[in-house]
Amino acid sequence: MAGSSSNPHVTLEVGEENPYPYPSHFYTPSFVTLKLSGRDEYEIWKTQMLCLLESHGMLGFIDGTLVIPQTSNNVSGKEKVGDHQTHHKLWRRSDALVKGWILGALSKQTLTYVVDRLKEKVYQERNAADFCAKEVWDELETMFAPAVVPPELLVVEDTIRDQERAEVQKQLYKATLGGKWRDVEIVLVERQVTVLNKITNNGNTALHVAVGTSKEPWFLQRLLGVIPENRHLLDVRNSDGSTLLHVAAIVGNTEATDILLGRYPQLLLAKDNKGHTPLAIALSNMHTETSKLLLQYINTDIEKDALFSGTSGDEHLVNVISSKDFGFAKDLMQHYKTLHTDAVLMAIAQNFPCELSILEEYIGTDMVEQRDVFCETCGNCIFDIFERCSPCVSLFCIVPCFIGIDYCLMLLLRIVRMLVSPFIKERVRIHEDAMELLEDACSLTIKTKHSSSFPQYYTNPILEAARQNSYEVVQRIVYFFPSAIMSANEDGHNVIQYAVINRSEKVYNLLYEMSEHRNIYRTIKDSSGNNLLHLAARLAPSNKLNLISRAALQIQRELLWFKEVEGFVCPLSIIQKNSSGETPKMVFTREHKDLVIEGEKWMKSTAESYTITATLIITIVFAAAITVPGGSNQDTGVPIFTYKTAFTIFAISDAISLFAVVTSLLMFLSILTARFAEQDFLLKLPTKLIIGLTTLFISTTAMIVAFAATLYIVFGQSHSRVLIPIAVLTCLPITSFVTL
Known part of the structure; x- marks a missing residue:
C-alpha cells in the first residue's frame, strides 16, 4: 500500500491500492465536542464535523466527490472485476467510518429519529439499514439547516416580507x-x-x-x-x-x-x-x-435512574418538602433507591410541622379504646348509629344501652371527637405524613449506606432540628442513629449545647429523658472552655428574641433561661472561668449590656405614659364621686337617687376605679424610681409592670361601668330599653382591650 504505516493513528494516504483513507482509531470527541440535539446547535456542530472530515481527507464522502464504485458484472477480465470489488469494499469501509462519526455525534433522541427516517426512505429500494454517510448528512441538513435564500432575493425578503411575516x-x-x-x-x-x-x-x-x-x-x-x-x-x-x-x-x-x-x-x-x-x-x-x-x-x-439519582434527584424531594406537601413527598420517596446527600433530611428538619397539642394528639392516635357496644333495639353498633342517624333517633336508640358510667364516658368522648375532628384532622394528617417521611428517609439511609458514612447524612439535619427546636426530629434521628446525639458543628458544640445556645427548650428537655449521659452535660466544656452555663449566658439569636415583645421582657426571658441551666449544671460550673477568664455571670452581663439599657428606656417611657393616663382617670373619677348624677337634696345633702340600684352600681364602680387607678399610679411611680439592676428584670420590674397594667385595666373598666350607670339614671328611668344599647356599648371597649 502506498502510504501504509505501523502507527494506527496515522491516516492512510490515498493511493492506487487504497484510494480511500481509513483512520479507524481516531478519537472523535476531541474534534466534535457537542452532541447535536436541536436546531440552535447545528451550525457549531457542522463546523466541528467539517473540520474533522477535511483534516482526514474524508470530506468527499458527504459532498458527493467520493462516490461508491460500481460492481459491474459487465467488466471483462478477471483482474478488473477483482479490483472493482476490492475498491467497493474499501469505499464501504471508509464510508461506514464517516457514518459512525456522524451518528456518534448525535444525541440519543436525534439519533433515533434520523435512523428511523432513513430506514423509512430506503427500505423500498434496499436493506433498511443500508444507507450511506451522505444520506445521513443530507437528512441532518434537511432537519436543522436554515433555508438557503438566493442572494438576489435577500433584499426582497428583508424589505418586503419581514413586516408581513x-x-x-x-x-x-x-x-x-x-x-x-x-x-x-x-x-x-x-x-x-x-x-x-x-x-x-x-x-x-x-x-x-x-x-x-x-x-x-x-x-x-x-x-x-x-x-x-x-x-x-x-x-x-x-x-x-x-x-x-x-x-x-x-x-x-x-x-x-x-x-x-x-x-x-x-x-x-x-x-x-x-x-x-x-x-x-x-x-x-x-x-x-x-x-x-x-x-x-x-x-x-432507566427513567427512574435518570430522574431520581444524584443530587438533582434529591432536589425533587427537597422541592416537595419545602412546599410542605409531606404526603406527596412520602409517595415520591418510594421511587428512590438511595439518597445521595443530606439535603432531604435537612429539608425535613427545616420544614417539620409544629408539634400536636394534647387534643390533636388524642384525635390522631386513637387513645380512647373503641369497644363495640350494640343496641338491644336494632342490633347495630351504637357508635355507627350515632354517626349515621339524626340526633333524635340516635338518642332514642342509644340512651337505653348506656346504663353504666363507662359507656356514657365513651359516648361523650366520641361526640367530642366527631365535633372537633374536622377542624384539626388536616393538621394531624400533615404531622403523621411528615413523621413517616422522616422515618423512611432514615431507613433508606441505613439500608443503602455504610455505617461509616452515616454522620455526613445526619449531622447537619440534627443540628438544624436543634436550632429550630424541633425535638421530634431530634428524637427520631437519634432513634435510628444513636450516635447522632454527639454530632457537633464547626465550633465543636453538640446537639444539647447547640440547643442551649439557640434557646431550644424542647430539645434541651431531652436531657431529662437521658440516663447515664445526662451527667456528662453537667460538666461538659467546648474548645474555648465554656461550660453549659457559659453558653446559656450568651445573647439569644435575634429570631428567638423577636418572639417576645419589648426589651424588658426579653431580658426577663434570658434571665429565666440562665436560671434554668444554672439549676442543672454542677455548682462548681457556676463560678468556673472559660479560656477568656470569664465566669458565666460575667458573660451574661457583657452580652446583655445593651439589652438592659434598652429595657430600662422602655420601662421608663412606658411608666411615664401610663402615669399620665392614670392621673387623668383619677381626675375624672374623683370629680364624678363628688358630683353625683342627679344632684343632692339641698336640705339633707343626701343624693337624690341614693336608693336606686343604678346609683349603687355607680358608687361602687366609681370607688373601685379610683382605688385601682391610684394603685396603678403608685406602681408606675415605683418603676420610675427603680434602680434597674440586671436582676430586677427577672421579677421585681415585670411584677410592678403587670400589677400597674392590671389595676389600670380594672380602673378603666369600672369607670366605664360607672358612666353606663349614670346614663341609665339620667335617661333610662322611663325607657328601660335604653339599658340594652348601654350594656352593649359598655362591653365593646372592654372586650376589644382584652382581645388585643
Whole structure:
C-alpha cells in the first residue's frame, strides 16, 4: 500500500491500492465536542464535523466527490472485476467510518429519529439499514439547516416580507392566546407561518403559547394535528431551552401534560438550558397534580435512574418538602433507591410541622379504646348509629344501652371527637405524613449506606432540628442513629449545647429523658472552655428574641433561661472561668449590656405614659364621686337617687376605679424610681409592670361601668330599653382591650 504505516493513528494516504483513507482509531470527541440535539446547535456542530472530515481527507464522502464504485458484472477480465470489488469494499469501509462519526455525534433522541427516517426512505429500494454517510448528512441538513435564500432575493425578503411575516406572527399569537381555532386556521392556510415557527421575543411557538395559556385540551390537540406525523418535538424549544412539556410543567397544565406525553413520551427526560427536566420544573413550582401525572409515565428503571439519582434527584424531594406537601413527598420517596446527600433530611428538619397539642394528639392516635357496644333495639353498633342517624333517633336508640358510667364516658368522648375532628384532622394528617417521611428517609439511609458514612447524612439535619427546636426530629434521628446525639458543628458544640445556645427548650428537655449521659452535660466544656452555663449566658439569636415583645421582657426571658441551666449544671460550673477568664455571670452581663439599657428606656417611657393616663382617670373619677348624677337634696345633702340600684352600681364602680387607678399610679411611680439592676428584670420590674397594667385595666373598666350607670339614671328611668344599647356599648371597649 502506498502510504501504509505501523502507527494506527496515522491516516492512510490515498493511493492506487487504497484510494480511500481509513483512520479507524481516531478519537472523535476531541474534534466534535457537542452532541447535536436541536436546531440552535447545528451550525457549531457542522463546523466541528467539517473540520474533522477535511483534516482526514474524508470530506468527499458527504459532498458527493467520493462516490461508491460500481460492481459491474459487465467488466471483462478477471483482474478488473477483482479490483472493482476490492475498491467497493474499501469505499464501504471508509464510508461506514464517516457514518459512525456522524451518528456518534448525535444525541440519543436525534439519533433515533434520523435512523428511523432513513430506514423509512430506503427500505423500498434496499436493506433498511443500508444507507450511506451522505444520506445521513443530507437528512441532518434537511432537519436543522436554515433555508438557503438566493442572494438576489435577500433584499426582497428583508424589505418586503419581514413586516408581513411579523404581522402574521402577531395574528397567530393573538389567535392562539385567545383560543380561537378558526383564526389560527386562517393564518396557517396562508402558509406564511406554521405552529413550529417562533412568534414571540423569547422564542415561543404557537404550541408553547397554547400550552402555557389554554386550558382547553381540544385546542392543543388541533394544533398538534397540523404537525407532520414524522416530526418529533424535542427540537421545538424557546430561548430558555424549554420544550412544550417544560412549559406545561411551569404553568401546571395537567391536561396538556397528559396529551403531550401520550404522543411524545420522549419529552419526559428532556432538559432545558439549566439542565432541568419537566418533573423538576413541576415540583419546584409546586404543581402537585402535574407532578403526579408525570410520575405515572415513569415506567422503566432507566427513567427512574435518570430522574431520581444524584443530587438533582434529591432536589425533587427537597422541592416537595419545602412546599410542605409531606404526603406527596412520602409517595415520591418510594421511587428512590438511595439518597445521595443530606439535603432531604435537612429539608425535613427545616420544614417539620409544629408539634400536636394534647387534643390533636388524642384525635390522631386513637387513645380512647373503641369497644363495640350494640343496641338491644336494632342490633347495630351504637357508635355507627350515632354517626349515621339524626340526633333524635340516635338518642332514642342509644340512651337505653348506656346504663353504666363507662359507656356514657365513651359516648361523650366520641361526640367530642366527631365535633372537633374536622377542624384539626388536616393538621394531624400533615404531622403523621411528615413523621413517616422522616422515618423512611432514615431507613433508606441505613439500608443503602455504610455505617461509616452515616454522620455526613445526619449531622447537619440534627443540628438544624436543634436550632429550630424541633425535638421530634431530634428524637427520631437519634432513634435510628444513636450516635447522632454527639454530632457537633464547626465550633465543636453538640446537639444539647447547640440547643442551649439557640434557646431550644424542647430539645434541651431531652436531657431529662437521658440516663447515664445526662451527667456528662453537667460538666461538659467546648474548645474555648465554656461550660453549659457559659453558653446559656450568651445573647439569644435575634429570631428567638423577636418572639417576645419589648426589651424588658426579653431580658426577663434570658434571665429565666440562665436560671434554668444554672439549676442543672454542677455548682462548681457556676463560678468556673472559660479560656477568656470569664465566669458565666460575667458573660451574661457583657452580652446583655445593651439589652438592659434598652429595657430600662422602655420601662421608663412606658411608666411615664401610663402615669399620665392614670392621673387623668383619677381626675375624672374623683370629680364624678363628688358630683353625683342627679344632684343632692339641698336640705339633707343626701343624693337624690341614693336608693336606686343604678346609683349603687355607680358608687361602687366609681370607688373601685379610683382605688385601682391610684394603685396603678403608685406602681408606675415605683418603676420610675427603680434602680434597674440586671436582676430586677427577672421579677421585681415585670411584677410592678403587670400589677400597674392590671389595676389600670380594672380602673378603666369600672369607670366605664360607672358612666353606663349614670346614663341609665339620667335617661333610662322611663325607657328601660335604653339599658340594652348601654350594656352593649359598655362591653365593646372592654372586650376589644382584652382581645388585643
